[in-house]
Amino acid sequence: MTDRKVALVFGASGIIGRGFLRHLDGLNDWDIIGVMRNPPNFDTRAEHLAVDLTNRDECLAGLNNVPHVTHAFYTAYKDFPTWEAAAEPNTEMFKNTMDGLLANAPNLEHIQILQGAKYYGRHLGPYKTPSREDDPRHMPPSLYFGQEDYLREIQSGQPWSWSAVRPQAVCGLSIGNPLNLTSVLAVYAVISRELGLPLRWPGKPEAFHTIYQVTDYEILGKSMVWAATTPDCANEAFNITNGDVFRWDYMWEHVAGYFGMEVGPPQQINLAMMMADKEPLWNEIVEKFDLAPTPFDKAANWSFGDYAFASDWDVCMDTTKSRKAGFLDFIDTKDMFLQQFDELRDAKIIP
Amino acid sequence: MAEKRVALVIGATGIVGGNMIRHLDSREDWQVIGLSRRQPYYESDATFISVDLSDPEECRSKLGELAHITHVFFAGYTDRPTWAEQDAPNLALLANPMDVIEPLSQNLQHVCLLQGTKAYGSQLGPFKSPAKESDPRHMPPNFYFSQQDYLIRASEGKSWSWSCVRPHAVCGYAVGIPMNLVSCIAVYATISKELGLPLRFPGSPITYSALYMATEAGLLSRAMEWAATTPACADQAFNVINGDYVRFENMWPKFAEFFDMETGPLQRIDLPLMMADKAPLWDEIVKKHDLVPNAYEDMAHWPFAQYIFNNEWDMMSDMTKCRTFGFLDFIDTEQMFLDQFAELRANRVIP
Numbered sequence A: 001m002t003d004r005k006v007a008l009v010f011g012a013s014g015i016i017g018r019g020f021l022r023h024l025d026g027l028n029d030w031d032i033i034g035v036m037r038n039p040p041n042f043d044t045r046a047e048h049l050a051v052d053l054t055n056r057d058e059c060l061a062g063l064n065n066v067p068h069v070t071h072a073f074y075t076a077y078k079d080f081p082t083w084e085a086a087a088e089p090n091t092e093m094f095k096n097t098m099d100g101l102l103a104n105a106p107n108l109e110h111i112q113i114l115q116g117a118k119y120y121g122r123h124l125g126p127y128k129t130p131s132r133e134d135d136p137r138h139m140p141p142s143l144y145f146g147q148e149d150y151l152r153e154i155q156s157g158q159p160w161s162w163s164a165v166r167p168q169a170v171c172g173l174s175i176g177n178p179l180n181l182t183s184v185l186a187v188y189a190v191i192s193r194e195l196g197l198p199l200r201w202p203g204k205p206e207a208f209h210t211i212y213q214v215t216d217y218e219i220l221g222k223s224m225v226w227a228a229t230t231p232d233c234a235n236e237a238f239n240i241t242n243g244d245v246f247r248w249d250y251m252w253e254h255v256a257g258y259f260g261m262e263v264g265p266p267q268q269i270n271l272a273m274m275m276a277d278k279e280p281l282w283n284e285i286v287e288k289f290d291l292a293p294t295p296f297d298k299a300a301n302w303s304f305g306d307y308a309f310a311s312d313w314d315v316c317m318d319t320t321k322s323r324k325a326g327f328l329d330f331i332d333t334k335d336m337f338l339q340q341f342d343e344l345r346d347a348k349i350i351p
Numbered sequence B: 001m002a003e004k005r006v007a008l009v010i011g012a013t014g015i016v017g018g019n020m021i022r023h024l025d026s027r028e029d030w031q032v033i034g035l036s037r038r039q040p041y042y043e044s045d046a047t048f049i050s051v052d053l054s055d056p057e058e059c060r061s062k063l064g065e066l067a068h069i070t071h072v073f074f075a076g077y078t079d080r081p082t083w084a085e086q087d088a089p090n091l092a093l094l095a096n097p098m099d100v101i102e103p104l105s106q107n108l109q110h111v112c113l114l115q116g117t118k119a120y121g122s123q124l125g126p127f128k129s130p131a132k133e134s135d136p137r138h139m140p141p142n143f144y145f146s147q148q149d150y151l152i153r154a155s156e157g158k159s160w161s162w163s164c165v166r167p168h169a170v171c172g173y174a175v176g177i178p179m180n181l182v183s184c185i186a187v188y189a190t191i192s193k194e195l196g197l198p199l200r201f202p203g204s205p206i207t208y209s210a211l212y213m214a215t216e217a218g219l220l221s222r223a224m225e226w227a228a229t230t231p232a233c234a235d236q237a238f239n240v241i242n243g244d245y246v247r248f249e250n251m252w253p254k255f256a257e258f259f260d261m262e263t264g265p266l267q268r269i270d271l272p273l274m275m276a277d278k279a280p281l282w283d284e285i286v287k288k289h290d291l292v293p294n295a296y297e298d299m300a301h302w303p304f305a306q307y308i309f310n311n312e313w314d315m316m317s318d319m320t321k322c323r324t325f326g327f328l329d330f331i332d333t334e335q336m337f338l339d340q341f342a343e344l345r346a347n348r349v350i351p
Helices: A015-025 A056-065 A081-103 A143-155 A181-194 A217-230 A248-258 A279-289 A302-308 A320-324 A333-346 B015-025 B056-063 B083-104 B141-154 B181-194 B203-210 B215-231 B248-258 B279-287 B303-310 B322-326 B333-346
Strands: A005-010 A030-035 A047-049 A071-074 A110-114 A162-168 A236-239 B003-012 B028-038 B047-049 B071-072 B110-114 B163-164 B237-238
Touching: A005 A015, A015 A030, A015 A217, A030 A081, A071 A217, A071 B181, A081 A110, A081 A143, A110 A143, A110 A217, A143 A162, A162 A217, A162 A302, A181 A248, A181 A279, A181 A302, A181 A333, A217 A236, A217 B003, A236 A320, A248 A333, A248 B303, B003 B015, B015 B028, B015 B215, B047 B056, B056 B083, B071 B215, B083 B141, B110 B141, B110 B215, B141 B163, B163 B215, B181 B248, B181 B279, B181 B303, B203 B248, B215 B237, B237 B322, B248 B333
Parallel strands: A005 A030, A005 A071, A030 A047, A071 A110, A110 A162, A162 A236, B003 B028, B003 B071, B028 B047, B071 B110, B110 B163, B163 B237
Antiparallel strands: none
């Protein structure tokens, strides 16, 4: 018999879930089920399963038609005003999901959770970098801790295994999902250019020079399949990044070069505030360059830009553990941004 | 069956040249000739020629038979007080032997030149990091530039190609080579412990928390062989580091643990000044612990350690180019230090 694998992807409409579906779409030994509230508005061969993960009864009942699942990938996230406030409800949501899954999936081989650099307290202030998987945790709460602890608890003595992957600022073309640095950079540049401005660094002045790092969604997708199917990865967490680190002051020249702009002196602005009135301008740009109409609020998430551009401390993870375990994929981050700008251009999202 | 390659390793008793020869010894398809002034401190199947490379006459008389060299690995170095003074003598170390061998060795295929992060001005002050091979040069003089330019000119219209490798703080097996971070730290720790002191970082507090990197000598040897024999690497420069970044502040407690010491608070000292009177103490330690007798001055070059512990900026080279060209080796730097301390202990060099 074949060793066909069946992936159940929770949170399939988020940037990571969607990028991952796209990755799985290209692997012909996988069948895919995507859990999301609405049917997908993008091309995928994934089966659609609507379950409200916040509803425990629905989880227990709704996951009973997935007995053939072999690998579960948990990328779901419910947003709250603060990361701390998100911890408890996201842990509960995860428990609902796991309890529903484990009651219904006898063929289960692996459960993977998606974490990130916030596991190491990247969002709190200066912290130990490059971070390693075995660094001690920060002061709770964190939904990552709650989910991981529950997973460790329920796995004990079970035949299936778990893994956690920890990317940093996942970048990838995901139309309609603006939580993505590539979109923020591209739309910010296009609007600046339209206004005759040079490309100014809008973040904290110090953050222009600190070390930063991102994860390409294709690298992430490959690593997720790798960690979920490699026996040595069982019950372990892995940092996953492009493999290089950079400073924005370096990257900025290449972003400006791509858009045919000058690099201006830095000018700190609150993007969420200053870009709030740019919708009419964006619509003009869309019309002028005959672009595929993308609503402004789906083009870029400015709060995410404000967050990403504000780290006046180094943000980076060590990827030695995943290399030792055999994952050697990498991409030059500058090339990644330029390729993804090309993709945005080809899709007529930006001029 | 491939034709036997004939390597000429210039600077055979340095940490890089010595490890290169030991590496090539372990490979079946290489015949090796080493050049140096001193006798090698290691066992080897190589042929050694003792020659003063700074003397063109001596190069002519002693190297005039070398008509069968296929690959040159240049790892020679002569110290001078300033960069301006280093330029001509270090160029001569390369040009003198090359001017003799190149016209004679009709099968010459490649010359691999050892450089370092100083090619990016890492010694001058804060520099653009992570450094990429495509970064513009700093203001000359820099003997790396002169040597590389010599190879560019000399190879013009010829059938041989060149490459440059740029490691940082090469760490590995060596005897009587005190410019070695591993043995500097090991001796500093051993002496501190003997005096009942905790293991204090003796450099700048800024350096303690800055990003740093290193290159394990075996990895560098593999990279040099790879660069010299991979057609795509012709006429290219490559950063060659372990592939991760570290901070002394993260490693220091692990070092202290290795030496069974407490980590002390920082205490910046002038190492050349403060360690100058410790030779008698070292000799006592050697006797007390029945160590292999190594002269104090052969164990640690304190100006070198002083330099490394007081560069108050991030030391980072980018490895993407190497990886893109196919060299995917990596080493866990923290583990490398611990392994090499253990090796020193096993060889009874330190207690």
